[in-house]
Amino acid sequence: MALPLLPTTVVGSYSMPGWLERLKTEFYARRISRRDLEEIHDTAVKAAIKDQELAGVDVISDGELRRDNMIDYFAERLPGVQIDHSSKKFHYDFYDSKVLGKLPMGPLGLVDDVKFLRANTDRETRFCITGPHSLAKRIRNEYYPNEQDFALDLARVMNPELRAIARAGADIIQIDEPNYSGFPDDLPWAVKALNTLIEGVDAKMAVHICYGNRYGKPSWEGSYRYLLPGIVEARVQQLTLEFARRGGEDLEIFRELPPRFEVGIGVIDVKTQAVETPDQVAERIRKALEVIPAERLFILPDCGLLHLSRDIAFAKLTAMVEGTRVVRKELKH
Numbered sequence: 001m002a003l004p005l006l007p008t009t010v011v012g013s014y015s016m017p018g019w020l021e022r023l024k025t026e027f028y029a030r031r032i033s034r035r036d037l038e039e040i041h042d043t044a045v046k047a048a049i050k051d052q053e054l055a056g057v058d059v060i061s062d063g064e065l066r067r068d069n070m071i072d073y074f075a076e077r078l079p080g081v082q083i084d085h086s087s088k089k090f091h092y093d094f095y096d097s098k099v100l101g102k103l104p105m106g107p108l109g110l111v112d113d114v115k116f117l118r119a120n121t122d123r124e125t126r127f128c129i130t131g132p133h134s135l136a137k138r139i140r141n142e143y144y145p146n147e148q149d150f151a152l153d154l155a156r157v158m159n160p161e162l163r164a165i166a167r168a169g170a171d172i173i174q175i176d177e178p179n180y181s182g183f184p185d186d187l188p189w190a191v192k193a194l195n196t197l198i199e200g201v202d203a204k205m206a207v208h209i210c211y212g213n214r215y216g217k218p219s220w221e222g223s224y225r226y227l228l229p230g231i232v233e234a235r236v237q238q239l240t241l242e243f244a245r246r247g248g249e250d251l252e253i254f255r256e257l258p259p260r261f262e263v264g265i266g267v268i269d270v271k272t273q274a275v276e277t278p279d280q281v282a283e284r285i286r287k288a289l290e291v292i293p294a295e296r297l298f299i300l301p302d303c304g305l306l307h308l309s310r311d312i313a314f315a316k317l318t319a320m321v322e323g324t325r326v327v328r329k330e331l332k333h
Contacts, residue, residue, distance in 0.1 A: 003124060005331060006285065006299050006324050007058040009264065011208055011240060012128035012174065013304030014048040014063030015313035024068060024091035041066045042116070049120050051310070055317035059124040059172060062117040064304065068092060070130045070176060071138045078157065079106035081139060098140035103153050108161045111168045118169040127170040129162065131177040131207070132197055133190040148189040155196035166203035173198075174206040174240065178303075181211045182219060184226035191234050198235060206238035206264065207231075208303075211246070216271050216307035224250040232258060240264030242302035244284060245271050251291045263292050266302035267323070268316045273308065275315045281323025294331055299324045 027037045048063025067073040068091040075081050075095060080103040087096035117125050132154040136147045144150040162173060180190060198205045212219025243266045254263055267284040268276055288297060305313040
Protein backbone atom coordinates (compact mmCIF):
# COMPACT_ATOMS: atom_id res chain seq x y z
CA MET A 1 0.00 0.00 0.00
CA ALA A 2 1.53 3.31 -1.12
CA LEU A 3 2.17 5.77 1.68
CA PRO A 4 1.03 9.39 1.39
CA LEU A 5 3.38 12.36 1.46
CA LEU A 6 4.50 13.00 5.06
CA PRO A 7 3.59 9.52 6.37
CA THR A 8 2.50 9.42 10.00
CA THR A 9 3.84 6.72 12.28
CA VAL A 10 4.69 5.94 15.90
CA VAL A 11 7.96 5.40 17.72
CA GLY A 12 6.82 2.08 19.16
CA SER A 13 5.01 1.89 22.48
CA TYR A 14 1.38 2.78 23.11
CA SER A 15 -0.33 3.68 26.37
CA MET A 16 0.02 0.96 29.01
CA PRO A 17 -3.38 0.51 30.73
CA GLY A 18 -3.32 0.40 34.50
CA TRP A 19 -5.12 -2.94 34.50
CA LEU A 20 -2.40 -4.42 32.30
CA GLU A 21 0.32 -3.13 34.62
CA ARG A 22 -1.43 -4.79 37.55
CA LEU A 23 -1.87 -8.09 35.72
CA LYS A 24 1.76 -8.16 34.62
CA THR A 25 2.80 -7.67 38.23
CA GLU A 26 0.38 -10.42 39.26
CA PHE A 27 2.27 -12.71 36.90
CA TYR A 28 5.57 -11.98 38.66
CA ALA A 29 3.84 -12.72 41.94
CA ARG A 30 2.83 -16.10 40.39
CA ARG A 31 -0.87 -15.36 40.76
CA ILE A 32 -1.68 -15.77 37.06
CA SER A 33 -0.20 -18.14 34.51
CA ARG A 34 1.94 -17.37 31.47
CA ARG A 35 -0.90 -18.60 29.24
CA ASP A 36 -3.38 -16.21 30.86
CA LEU A 37 -0.92 -13.34 30.51
CA GLU A 38 -0.43 -14.09 26.81
CA GLU A 39 -4.21 -13.99 26.23
CA ILE A 40 -4.33 -10.66 28.04
CA HIS A 41 -1.43 -9.37 25.91
CA ASP A 42 -3.23 -10.40 22.71
CA THR A 43 -6.28 -8.39 23.74
CA ALA A 44 -4.23 -5.32 24.69
CA VAL A 45 -2.21 -5.41 21.46
CA LYS A 46 -5.37 -5.65 19.34
CA ALA A 47 -6.76 -2.58 21.13
CA ALA A 48 -3.51 -0.64 20.56
CA ILE A 49 -3.55 -1.51 16.86
CA LYS A 50 -7.19 -0.43 16.56
CA ASP A 51 -6.55 2.88 18.31
CA GLN A 52 -3.73 3.71 15.91
CA GLU A 53 -5.94 2.84 12.94
CA LEU A 54 -8.83 4.94 14.27
CA ALA A 55 -6.47 7.87 14.83
CA GLY A 56 -5.50 7.59 11.16
CA VAL A 57 -1.83 6.67 11.60
CA ASP A 58 -0.28 5.37 8.36
CA VAL A 59 2.44 3.05 9.73
CA ILE A 60 1.59 1.33 13.00
CA SER A 61 3.21 -0.82 15.67
CA ASP A 62 1.93 -3.46 18.07
CA GLY A 63 2.15 -0.93 20.89
CA GLU A 64 4.90 -3.00 22.56
CA LEU A 65 2.38 -3.97 25.25
CA ARG A 66 3.87 -7.45 25.64
CA ARG A 67 7.06 -5.78 26.88
CA ASP A 68 7.78 -4.72 30.45
CA ASN A 69 10.54 -2.31 29.46
CA MET A 70 12.88 -1.90 26.52
CA ILE A 71 15.61 -4.17 27.95
CA ASP A 72 14.08 -7.24 29.59
CA TYR A 73 12.00 -8.38 26.62
CA PHE A 74 15.28 -8.95 24.79
CA ALA A 75 17.54 -9.93 27.71
CA GLU A 76 15.29 -12.85 28.67
CA ARG A 77 15.29 -14.09 25.05
CA LEU A 78 19.00 -13.78 24.32
CA PRO A 79 20.77 -17.16 24.59
CA GLY A 80 23.53 -16.99 27.17
CA VAL A 81 22.13 -14.12 29.23
CA GLN A 82 21.60 -15.19 32.83
CA ILE A 83 18.52 -13.72 34.53
CA ASP A 84 17.88 -13.50 38.26
CA HIS A 85 14.10 -13.88 38.20
CA SER A 86 13.81 -13.01 41.88
CA SER A 87 15.22 -9.55 41.15
CA LYS A 88 11.98 -8.32 39.59
CA LYS A 89 8.89 -7.52 41.66
CA PHE A 90 7.15 -4.88 39.53
CA HIS A 91 6.79 -5.36 35.78
CA TYR A 92 8.61 -2.12 34.86
CA ASP A 93 11.69 -2.99 36.98
CA PHE A 94 14.79 -4.28 35.24
CA TYR A 95 15.97 -7.82 35.82
CA ASP A 96 19.42 -8.33 37.25
CA SER A 97 20.94 -9.86 34.09
CA LYS A 98 24.50 -10.76 33.16
CA VAL A 99 26.69 -12.53 30.64
CA LEU A 100 29.40 -14.92 31.86
CA GLY A 101 30.53 -16.39 28.51
CA LYS A 102 30.40 -15.94 24.78
CA LEU A 103 26.84 -15.57 23.54
CA PRO A 104 25.60 -18.59 21.55
CA MET A 105 23.37 -18.27 18.51
CA GLY A 106 19.66 -18.96 18.80
CA PRO A 107 16.21 -17.58 17.95
CA LEU A 108 14.71 -14.82 20.09
CA GLY A 109 11.07 -15.69 19.42
CA LEU A 110 10.07 -12.26 18.10
CA VAL A 111 8.71 -13.46 14.76
CA ASP A 112 5.36 -14.39 16.31
CA ASP A 113 4.93 -10.78 17.47
CA VAL A 114 5.36 -9.56 13.89
CA LYS A 115 2.98 -12.20 12.53
CA PHE A 116 0.36 -11.17 15.11
CA LEU A 117 0.70 -7.52 14.10
CA ARG A 118 0.49 -8.38 10.41
CA ALA A 119 -2.60 -10.54 10.99
CA ASN A 120 -4.42 -7.68 12.71
CA THR A 121 -3.84 -4.77 10.34
CA ASP A 122 -3.69 -4.03 6.63
CA ARG A 123 -1.53 -0.94 7.17
CA GLU A 124 2.22 -0.73 6.91
CA THR A 125 3.99 -1.85 10.06
CA ARG A 126 6.84 -0.69 12.23
CA PHE A 127 8.51 -3.14 14.58
CA CYS A 128 11.01 -1.94 17.18
CA ILE A 129 14.14 -3.64 18.50
CA THR A 130 16.31 -2.38 21.35
CA GLY A 131 19.77 -1.92 19.89
CA PRO A 132 23.06 -3.49 21.01
CA HIS A 133 24.47 -0.27 22.48
CA SER A 134 21.52 0.16 24.86
CA LEU A 135 21.49 -3.55 25.74
CA ALA A 136 25.21 -3.51 26.51
CA LYS A 137 24.66 -0.59 28.90
CA ARG A 138 22.10 -2.50 30.97
CA ILE A 139 23.08 -6.21 30.84
CA ARG A 140 26.11 -6.75 33.06
CA ASN A 141 29.15 -7.87 31.07
CA GLU A 142 31.37 -10.34 32.95
CA TYR A 143 33.02 -11.94 29.92
CA TYR A 144 33.89 -9.59 27.06
CA PRO A 145 36.98 -7.36 27.28
CA ASN A 146 34.91 -4.20 26.87
CA GLU A 147 31.47 -2.84 26.03
CA GLN A 148 32.35 -2.51 22.36
CA ASP A 149 33.08 -6.22 21.97
CA PHE A 150 29.96 -7.10 23.96
CA ALA A 151 27.73 -4.89 21.78
CA LEU A 152 29.23 -6.28 18.56
CA ASP A 153 28.52 -9.84 19.68
CA LEU A 154 24.99 -8.92 20.72
CA ALA A 155 24.51 -7.56 17.20
CA ARG A 156 25.91 -10.76 15.63
CA VAL A 157 23.54 -12.94 17.65
CA MET A 158 20.48 -10.76 16.98
CA ASN A 159 21.05 -10.30 13.23
CA PRO A 160 19.37 -13.58 12.12
CA GLU A 161 16.28 -12.64 14.15
CA LEU A 162 16.02 -9.31 12.34
CA ARG A 163 16.25 -11.11 8.99
CA ALA A 164 13.43 -13.41 10.10
CA ILE A 165 11.34 -10.45 11.29
CA ALA A 166 11.68 -8.84 7.86
CA ARG A 167 10.58 -12.07 6.18
CA ALA A 168 7.58 -12.21 8.51
CA GLY A 169 6.31 -8.89 7.17
CA ALA A 170 7.78 -5.99 9.14
CA ASP A 171 7.87 -3.08 6.67
CA ILE A 172 10.06 -0.83 8.84
CA ILE A 173 12.35 -2.19 11.55
CA GLN A 174 13.37 0.47 14.03
CA ILE A 175 16.43 0.11 16.26
CA ASP A 176 15.98 1.99 19.54
CA GLU A 177 19.20 3.60 20.77
CA PRO A 178 18.38 6.38 23.27
CA ASN A 179 21.69 5.77 25.02
CA TYR A 180 23.60 7.33 22.12
CA SER A 181 22.62 10.70 23.62
CA GLY A 182 23.83 9.73 27.07
CA PHE A 183 27.17 8.39 25.84
CA PRO A 184 28.01 10.38 22.69
CA ASP A 185 31.68 9.36 22.78
CA ASP A 186 30.55 5.77 22.08
CA LEU A 187 29.06 6.70 18.71
CA PRO A 188 31.86 5.36 16.44
CA TRP A 189 31.70 1.81 17.84
CA ALA A 190 27.97 1.98 18.50
CA VAL A 191 27.36 2.63 14.79
CA LYS A 192 29.57 -0.35 13.91
CA ALA A 193 27.43 -2.53 16.16
CA LEU A 194 24.29 -1.11 14.55
CA ASN A 195 25.57 -1.98 11.08
CA THR A 196 26.41 -5.51 12.20
CA LEU A 197 22.89 -5.87 13.60
CA ILE A 198 21.12 -4.83 10.38
CA GLU A 199 23.42 -6.40 7.78
CA GLY A 200 21.42 -8.19 5.09
CA VAL A 201 18.02 -7.36 6.61
CA ASP A 202 15.43 -6.93 3.84
CA ALA A 203 13.30 -4.11 5.29
CA LYS A 204 13.51 -0.36 5.63
CA MET A 205 15.80 0.23 8.60
CA ALA A 206 15.40 3.11 11.04
CA VAL A 207 17.24 4.12 14.19
CA HIS A 208 15.46 6.04 16.95
CA ILE A 209 17.64 8.42 18.95
CA CYS A 210 16.19 10.52 21.76
CA TYR A 211 17.16 11.78 25.20
CA GLY A 212 15.40 9.06 27.18
CA ASN A 213 11.83 8.48 28.32
CA ARG A 214 12.10 6.52 31.57
CA TYR A 215 8.95 7.18 33.62
CA GLY A 216 8.04 9.88 31.10
CA LYS A 217 11.10 12.00 31.92
CA PRO A 218 14.27 12.76 29.93
CA SER A 219 17.43 11.01 31.06
CA TRP A 220 19.81 13.50 29.43
CA GLU A 221 19.89 16.92 27.78
CA GLY A 222 22.06 18.30 25.01
CA SER A 223 22.29 18.82 21.29
CA TYR A 224 22.13 16.37 18.40
CA ARG A 225 25.32 17.96 17.07
CA TYR A 226 27.26 14.92 18.34
CA LEU A 227 25.52 12.72 15.74
CA LEU A 228 27.25 14.31 12.79
CA PRO A 229 29.23 13.27 10.92
CA GLY A 230 29.40 9.86 12.68
CA ILE A 231 25.79 8.81 12.14
CA VAL A 232 26.30 9.09 8.37
CA GLU A 233 28.18 5.77 8.60
CA ALA A 234 25.00 4.01 9.76
CA ARG A 235 23.53 1.90 6.98
CA VAL A 236 19.95 2.80 7.89
CA GLN A 237 17.47 4.61 5.68
CA GLN A 238 15.76 6.63 8.41
CA LEU A 239 16.58 8.54 11.59
CA THR A 240 13.73 9.19 14.03
CA LEU A 241 14.38 12.01 16.48
CA GLU A 242 12.61 13.97 19.20
CA PHE A 243 11.99 17.66 18.54
CA ALA A 244 8.62 18.57 20.08
CA ARG A 245 9.80 18.71 23.70
CA ARG A 246 13.23 20.12 22.94
CA GLY A 247 12.19 22.57 20.23
CA GLY A 248 13.36 22.61 16.64
CA GLU A 249 16.67 24.41 17.11
CA ASP A 250 18.65 21.28 16.24
CA LEU A 251 16.85 20.85 12.93
CA GLU A 252 19.41 22.98 11.10
CA ILE A 253 22.07 20.36 11.87
CA PHE A 254 20.32 17.87 9.62
CA ARG A 255 20.88 19.95 6.50
CA GLU A 256 24.23 18.13 6.56
CA LEU A 257 22.62 14.68 6.18
CA PRO A 258 23.12 13.00 2.80
CA PRO A 259 19.86 12.85 0.81
CA ARG A 260 19.69 9.06 1.21
CA PHE A 261 18.42 9.58 4.78
CA GLU A 262 14.78 10.06 5.69
CA VAL A 263 14.10 11.89 8.94
CA GLY A 264 11.24 11.10 11.30
CA ILE A 265 10.55 14.28 13.22
CA GLY A 266 8.93 14.23 16.64
CA VAL A 267 6.02 16.69 16.62
CA ILE A 268 4.22 15.34 19.72
CA ASP A 269 5.66 15.86 23.21
CA VAL A 270 5.08 12.59 25.09
CA LYS A 271 6.38 14.03 28.37
CA THR A 272 3.34 16.22 28.95
CA GLN A 273 -0.35 15.45 29.34
CA ALA A 274 -1.24 18.59 27.35
CA VAL A 275 -2.66 17.61 23.96
CA GLU A 276 -1.24 19.50 20.99
CA THR A 277 -3.61 21.17 18.57
CA PRO A 278 -3.47 20.26 14.88
CA ASP A 279 -2.25 23.83 14.24
CA GLN A 280 0.71 23.32 16.60
CA VAL A 281 1.57 20.08 14.82
CA ALA A 282 1.27 21.74 11.42
CA GLU A 283 3.60 24.56 12.48
CA ARG A 284 6.24 22.08 13.67
CA ILE A 285 6.06 20.26 10.34
CA ARG A 286 6.39 23.53 8.41
CA LYS A 287 9.52 24.35 10.39
CA ALA A 288 11.01 20.96 9.53
CA LEU A 289 10.17 21.46 5.86
CA GLU A 290 12.49 24.47 5.82
CA VAL A 291 15.35 22.02 6.34
CA ILE A 292 14.23 18.63 4.99
CA PRO A 293 12.20 18.03 1.80
CA ALA A 294 8.72 16.59 2.25
CA GLU A 295 9.71 13.44 0.32
CA ARG A 296 12.18 12.59 3.11
CA LEU A 297 10.00 13.41 6.14
CA PHE A 298 8.03 11.06 8.39
CA ILE A 299 5.83 12.49 11.15
CA LEU A 300 5.76 10.90 14.62
CA PRO A 301 5.73 11.49 18.38
CA ASP A 302 9.01 12.25 20.16
CA CYS A 303 9.16 8.82 21.82
CA GLY A 304 6.80 6.02 22.75
CA LEU A 305 3.40 6.78 24.29
CA LEU A 306 3.82 4.26 27.12
CA HIS A 307 3.52 6.69 30.04
CA LEU A 308 0.45 8.56 28.81
CA SER A 309 -3.13 7.61 29.63
CA ARG A 310 -4.98 6.01 26.74
CA ASP A 311 -7.31 8.96 26.11
CA ILE A 312 -4.39 11.39 26.02
CA ALA A 313 -2.29 9.12 23.79
CA PHE A 314 -5.18 8.70 21.35
CA ALA A 315 -5.92 12.43 21.32
CA LYS A 316 -2.26 13.23 20.62
CA LEU A 317 -2.10 10.77 17.72
CA THR A 318 -5.33 12.20 16.31
CA ALA A 319 -3.93 15.75 16.50
CA MET A 320 -0.72 14.55 14.84
CA VAL A 321 -2.66 13.07 11.93
CA GLU A 322 -4.96 16.08 11.55
CA GLY A 323 -2.05 18.54 11.62
CA THR A 324 -0.21 16.50 9.02
CA ARG A 325 -3.24 16.53 6.72
CA VAL A 326 -3.32 20.33 6.93
CA VAL A 327 0.26 20.54 5.67
CA ARG A 328 -0.34 17.93 2.96
CA LYS A 329 -3.13 20.10 1.57
CA GLU A 330 -0.84 23.13 1.61
CA LEU A 331 1.83 21.25 -0.33
CA LYS A 332 -0.65 20.32 -3.05
CA HIS A 333 -1.48 23.96 -3.78
